[in-house]
Amino acid sequence: MSKEEKKINRRDFLFTASYTVGAVGLGAVVWPLVHQMNPDKAQQALATTEVDISQIEPGQSVTVLWRGKPVFLKRRTEQEITEARSVSLQDLPDPQKDEDRVKKGKDEWLVMLGVCTHLGCVPLKDKGDYKGWFCPCHGSHYDLSGRIRKGPAPTNMEIPKFEFVDNNTIKIG
Amino acid sequence: MSDQEYTPKSKAGKWFNDRLPLLTLGAHLTDYPTPKNLNYWWTFGGILTFCLLTQIITGIVLAMHYVAHADLAFASVEHIMRNVNYGWLIRYIHSNGASMFFLAVYIHIFRSMFYGSYKSPREVIWIIGLLIYLLMMATAFMGYVLPWGQMSFWGATVITSLFSAIPLVGESITTWLWGAYSVDNPTLNRFFSLHYLFPFLISGLVILHIWALHVPGNNNPIGIDLKKPSKDTVPFHPYITIKDAFALLLFMIIFSGFVFFSPNVLGHSDNYIPANPLVTPAHIVPEWYLLPFYAILRSVPDKLGGVILMFGSIFILFVLPWLDTSKVRSAVFRPMYRYFYWIFVVDVLLLGYMGAMPAEGIYLTLARIGTIYYFLHFIIVLPVVGLLEKTDPVPMSISAPVLSSGADPALAKKDYDKI
Numbered sequence: 161m162s163k164e165e166k167k168i169n170r171r172d173f174l175f176t177a178s179y180t181v182g183a184v185g186l187g188a189v190v191w192p193l194v195h196q197m198n199p200d201k202a203q204q205a206l207a208t209t210e211v212d213i214s215q216i217e218p219g220q221s222v223t224v225l226w227r228g229k230p231v232f233l234k235r236r237t238e239q240e241i242t243e244a245r246s247v248s249l250q251d252l253p254d255p256q257k258d259e260d261r262v263k264k265g266k267d268e269w270l271v272m273l274g275v276c277t278h279l280g281c282v283p284l285k286d287k288g289d290y291k292g293w294f295c296p297c298h299g300s301h302y303d304l305s306g307r308i309r310k311g312p313a314p315t316n317m318e319i320p321k322f323e324f325v326d327n328n329t330i331k332i333g
Numbered sequence: 334m335s336d337q338e339y340t341p342k343s344k345a346g347k348w349f350n351d352r353l354p355l356l357t358l359g360a361h362l363t364d365y366p367t368p369k370n371l372n373y374w375w376t377f378g379g380i381l382t383f384c385l386l387t388q389i390i391t392g393i394v395l396a397m398h399y400v401a402h403a404d405l406a407f408a409s410v411e412h413i414m415r416n417v418n419y420g421w422l423i424r425y426i427h428s429n430g431a432s433m434f435f436l437a438v439y440i441h442i443f444r445s446m447f448y449g450s451y452k453s454p455r456e457v458i459w460i461i462g463l464l465i466y467l468l469m470m471a472t473a474f475m476g477y478v479l480p481w482g483q484m485s486f487w488g489a490t491v492i493t494s495l496f497s498a499i500p501l502v503g504e505s506i507t508t509w510l511w512g513a514y515s516v517d518n519p520t521l522n523r524f525f526s527l528h529y530l531f532p533f534l535i536s537g538l539v540i541l542h543i544w545a546l547h548v549p550g551n552n553n554p555i556g557i558d559l560k561k562p563s564k565d566t567v568p569f570h571p572y573i574t575i576k577d578a579f580a581l582l583l584f585m586i587i588f589s590g591f592v593f594f595s596p597n598v599l600g601h602s603d604n605y606i607p608a609n610p611l612v613t614p615a616h617i618v619p620e621w622y623l624l625p626f627y628a629i630l631r632s633v634p635d636k637l638g639g640v641i642l643m644f645g646s647i648f649i650l651f652v653l654p655w656l657d658t659s660k661v662r663s664a665v666f667r668p669m670y671r672y673f674y675w676i677f678v679v680d681v682l683l684l685g686y687m688g689a690m691p692a693e694g695i696y697l698t699l700a701r702i703g704t705i706y707y708f709l710h711f712i713i714v715l716p717v718v719g720l721l722e723k724t725d726p727v728p729m730s731i732s733a734p735v736l737s738s739g740a741d742p743a744l745a746k747k748d749y750d751k752i
Contacts, residue, residue, distance in 0.1 A: 194509075197523065203513045230611050247708055254694035278636055280494035280515075281487065281613040296615045297491060298631055299692055314636045 203227075208333035210325065213269070221285055223274055226332045230274035230282050231320060232293075233330065236304065241267055243291075244304040253314045258305040261319055271322050271330060278313035294318070301332045336488040359498065360675040361547070366566035367573050368553035374444040375551070376580035377437050383581055384434040389532050391427040392476075399479065401525035403518035406481035407607045425596040432599045433588050435622035438466060444456045446653075447674055447728050448663030450552040456654040458545045463650055465538045470623065472531040475524040477620060482604035487617050489516045489524070495630075513612060528699050556663030557727055617690065624688030625681050629707065631692040632700040642704065649711050656711050658719030666725040669718050 209226040211233060217221060221234035231266060236244070240256070249255040262270060274293075276283050281297035288294030290303035300311030307316040322332045339360040341347045350356040398417050400409040414421035442462070445451055449458035478489045493510050497503040512519030550561055559565045567573070591599065599621060603614045619627050629646050633639035649656075664671045680703050687700035 197512050197519075198509050199511075200519070203517070203519065225610065228513055228517045228610055229605065272550065278494075279491040281617070293747050296613060297487075297617055310640065312631075312634055312636055318357075 167240065169319065171223070174181060175302070208331055211330045211332065212328060213330055214328040218268065226320065231286070231332055232272055232274040232306070232317075234270040234285075236268050240291075240304045247305075247307075251309075253308050256305075256307060256316055258307075260298055261305050261307075261316070263324065266324060269330070270304075271319065271332065273318040273320055276300055276313055277308065277315045277317060278311070283317075346644075363568065363570040364549065364562075365569040366550065366562035367569050367574075367699060368559055368567060368731060370550065370553055370669040371573065371576075372438065372554055373576075373580055374447075376577050377441040380437045381434070381441060381540065381582050384430060384437055385532065385535060385585075387430050388434060389426065391423050391430065392529070392532065394423050395427055396529060399525075401479070402674050403481060403521050403608070406521060410480045416486065418736070420593070421464075425592045427600065429588065429591045429596060431476065432591070432620070432622065433584070434469065435473070437584070437620070438469065442466070442590070443678060446665045446677075448552055448554060449556050449659075449664070451654045452657065452660075452662050453654070454549045455546075455552060458542060459654060460651060461510045461542045461545055463647075465535055465542060467647065468531050468535050468538070472528060472535070473620065473679035475531075477604075478521065478524050479528065480604060481608045482607040483608060483612075484601045484604040484616050484617065486516060486608035486610065487613055488619060489520060491617065492519075492619075495643075498637045500637070500686055508625060539725055552662060553731070554663060555728060555731065556661065557730070559731065565740070576730065602740055616640055621685070624686075625684035626688075628684040628688035628700045629704045631688070632704045633661050642708075644648055646704075646707060649708070653715075657715045659722060659724070661724045661727060666727050667718075667722060668725065669722040672741065673710065673714050673718060676706075677714075679698065680706050680710070691716075 169245065191301065206227055209224060209231070211222075213235070216233065216235045217248050218235050218237045218239075221232055223230045223232055225231070244258040249257070249260075259267075261272070262268075262293070276295040277324050278295065278298055278300050281295050281299070283293035283295040283302060285293055288301035290301050292304045292306060292309075293302040293321065294300070295302075295311065298312050300307045300313035301314075302317060303309050305316075306319075320332055322330055325331050339357045339693065341350045341356050346356055395413065398409065398413045400406060410424070413424050415421075417423075433707075445459065445462075474488070474492060478485045493507055493516065494511065495509045499506060499721070508514065510520070512523060517628045550559070553559070594680065601618065603617075606614075618624070626643050626646060630643040633642055659667060659670065661667055664674055684700065684703040684707065687696050687703060690696040
């Protein structure tokens with residue numbers, strides 16, 4: 161009896177060991193096949209864009225391409241900033257202060273991904289119920305700070321990593 | 334399967350057949366006993382096979398001239414249209430062929446729903462069919478991206494962004510699908526690769542679909558089990574082949590009407606504008622065959638909720654055989670289900686129309702009502718109707734009501750016991 165049990169245990173060990181080695185081997189083969197679909201080195205190399213902002217007047221905005229996506233750079237007027245800051249946080253689906261969406265001391269510059277957080281369309285500027293942006297695809301309204309106010313989008317438009325290289329240049333990424 | 338033993342006549346045939354029984358398979362397909370009362374709604378299986386072959390043949394030819402690169406794709410499609418010999422014809426057959434394929438598959442699915450073809454013992458046929466349908470939608474979507482026009486680009490952006498609704502890993506999955514930080518050249522490349530692969534996966538599933546069909550045999554308009562072969566059945570060839578061929582000819586006339594007289598009526602003119610990642614078209618819509626699902630997506634004012642309901646509206650079909658509690662298959666003998674069936678058809682058409690309209694005002698309200706009813710049909714109507722309904726008497730055989738003069742209650746069987 162005990163002899164038989166021993167035999168079975170040895171077999172079990174061999175089976176388990178074989179399956180484990182097999183599974184690790186399979187995983188090692190599958191991972192490169194899965195990972196090859198992630199952004200390659202050439203895509204990652206395009207990770208920063210520098211923009212000359214010296215020509216942009218207050219109230220104007222420009223759109224630049226960064227990593228294949230549009231980025232909105234808007235130089236807001238005093239009035240627009242005041243308006244964006246007068247909104248109560250309770251009225252926002254994704255509460256965020258306007259101050260937290262801009263660089264300190266550069267409050268007029270709103271730099272954000274021009275990508276609707278619903279399904280990725282590009283919102284139209286100076287449209288919608290809140291004077292900011294309006295996404296034509298599924299009707300999301302954004303305010304002067306790029307915050308979602310109405311519609312299916314779940315969050316505010318994303319602020320990318322960016323910095324002021326000097327007074328006339330913004331580096332995105 | 335109810336085949337008699339088959340022996341090839343020639344010695345060479347016998348030699349080959351003993352080693353690979355292809356001739357037995359051929360004989361089975363020829364003699365396959367088919368219900369003699371199949372109507373024209375049953376001809377769409379053959380029509381769909383034709384559609385798949387047409388798409389594969391025209392697609393392979395198009396791939397000889399198409400260039401899967403973000404800078405060249407749009408121009409290469411125009412090159413096919415203007416320079417390649419008969420390129421315009423082959424491309425118009427391929428693009429309209431996709432619509433014809435979906436037209437046929439929707440008729441095929443609704444036929445199955447009316448006559449209860451998804452019910453025991455045919456659940457596996459139904460499920461394989463739905464897998465084919467899912468692959469068809471994925472293939473059609475990726476094919477629509479290849480010309481790299483505005484609708485291609487933004488359709489691809491919206492559909493792939495659906496996955497970003499998944500909590501935690503959504504963004505990573507979307508980036509992985511794109512192979513970039515937005516829809517870009519890597520996306521186009523992989524879509525071309527998969528667009529070429531999927532039709533062959535569909536072909537494999539079609540073989541399983543037909544194999545699974547040949548185990549219990551065809552359902553039929555009165556939805557009863559038949560003895561096979563019997564006076565209720567006819568051999569597949571020549572009776573069904575000739576009927577299928579006639580229906581296919583009619584179908585090809587409609588198909589040709591689109592190809593030769595209005596090849597762009599089902600497409601969107603914005604797709605003749607090259608893709609521009611900075612500008613979204615004012616009104617983006619998917620191809621007509623995806624509109625009902627698009628309407629469901631848009632009717633929910635929440636991103637994740639909309640995505641869940643949209644996928645749910647397809648996946649609920651997989652459990653349809655178990656949601657329908659009625660043992661009687663054909664709606665011919667189901668006085669209540671018959672009405673709900675047509676309400677459901679109208680509901681799906683309504684959703685399709687709402688999907689093409691802007692998501693606001695009355696359209697949005699109607700789309701929401703349509704979405705709620707879509708799910709009610711499966712979750713409430715089907716189980717409850719099956720239990721409440723008093724079904725009409727079901728005949729013993731296809732021949733019985735014809736041979737007996739007038740209604741003979743002795744020949745009718747009560748629904749639950751014998752079906």
